[in-house]
Amino acid sequence: MQLQLLWELQELDLSIKNLQVKIEAAFGLSGVNEAKVALEELEDDYSKKENQFKADRKKLKQMELEEQAIADQSKELKENMYGGKVTNVKELEQMHRRLDHLADNKKLLEENIIDLMESVETLEEELANVADKIKQAQDELNEKERELEKKKLQYNQELGQLQAQREELVKKIEKKYLDKYLILVQKHHGKALARVNDDICSGCRVFISSALKGHLYNPSAMVYCENCGRLLVKLE
Ligand SMILES: [Zn+2]
Numbered sequence: 001m002q003l004q005l006l007w008e009l010q011e012l013d014l015s016i017k018n019l020q021v022k023i024e025a026a027f028g029l030s031g032v033n034e035a036k037v038a039l040e041e042l043e044d045d046y047s048k049k050e051n052q053f054k055a056d057r058k059k060l061k062q063m064e065l066e067e068q069a070i071a072d073q074s075k076e077l078k079e080n081m082y083g084g085k086v087t088n089v090k091e092l093e094q095m096h097r098r099l100d101h102l103a104d105n106k107k108l109l110e111e112n113i114i115d116l117m118e119s120v121e122t123l124e125e126e127l128a129n130v131a132d133k134i135k136q137a138q139d140e141l142n143e144k145e146r147e148l149e150k151k152k153l154q155y156n157q158e159l160g161q162l163q164a165q166r167e168e169l170v171k172k173i174e175k176k177y178l179d180k181y182l183i184l185v186q187k188h189h190g191k192a193l194a195r196v197n198d199d200i201c202s203g204c205r206v207f208i209s210s211a212l213k214g215h216l217y218n219p220s221a222m223v224y225c226e227n228c229g230r231l232l233v234k235l236e
Contacts, residue, residue: 001219002173002174002177002220003177003193003219003222003231003233004233004235005169005172005173005177006173006177006178006181006192006193006231006233007193007195007233007235008169009166009169009170009173009178009181010181010185010190010191010192010193012162012165012166012169013166013185013190014190014191015162016159016162016163016166017190019155019158019159019162020159022155023152023155023156023159026148026151026152026155027148030144030145030147030148030151031144032141032144032145032148035137035140035141035144036141038137038140039134039137039138039141042130042133042134042137043134045130046127046130046131046134049123049126049127049130050127052123053120053123053124053127056116056119056120056123057120059116060113060116060117060120063109063112063113063116064113066109067106067109067110067113070102070105070106070109071106073102074099074102074103074106077095077098077099077102078099080095081095081096081099177222180192180222180231181193181231184229184230184231187229188203188228188229188230191203191230192230192231193230193231193232193233194225194228194230194231194232194233195232195233195234195235196208196216196232196233196234199213201225201227201228201230201232203225203228203230204225204227204228204230206225206226206227206228208225208226208232209226212225212226212232216232216234217234
């Protein structure tokens with residue numbers, strides 16, 4: 001009877017150990033970490049693109065102001081040239097050259113503005129695209145975190161049940177049996193007891209001597225495997 005209870009205790013302890021391993025591994029297996037890394041990468045990407053977008057927009061504004069300044073200068077120059085105030089030929093020629101130079105600058109600036117506008121537009125599309133991906137990644141992370149929480153809750157409930165069962169079981173076991181079990185469990189990594197099947201110790205797969213065999217039929221005797229030292233049980 002006591003050996004039967006010890007066997008049940010060992011089964012229970014192995015289940016508890018197994019569950020604790022599962023609890024420890026739950027976070028690693030949940031994919032939460034990978035989902036976090038993926039989200040962070042997208043957020044970094046978004047932040048870089050956003051900075052570029054803001055810088056380009058600022059530059060664009062500056063270029064547009066520059067363009068306006070050139071236009072103002074040209075207008076003023078033309079008014080002076082054709083207003084009849086300047087009559088000196090050399091001075092007029094100089095003003096012409098200056099006007100041509102301003103026109104060249106304006107043309108170049110306009111080309112640059114168009115290029116930059118295109119790049120700003122592309123960036124804007126990319127930002128919207130990354131924002132969509134961030135939303136998806138966030139949803140995925142939330143989902144994985146929810147699953148992990150659910151799993152942890154379930155495992156902890158199971159663990160609580162097993163521990164309650166263990167407490168009840170331990171109450172029925174006599175101290176000398178329990179003490180022996182606790183010592184052997186340390187020594188044999190959780191497997192203090194071994195069943196005997198066909199005269200073989202299931203702990204180490206070695207035959208039980210005929211001297212020991214006889215004792216196995218005495219239910220209150222504690223019989224140990226001569227090879228591995230485990231407490232032998234012969235369960236019906
Ligand atoms: Zn053995």
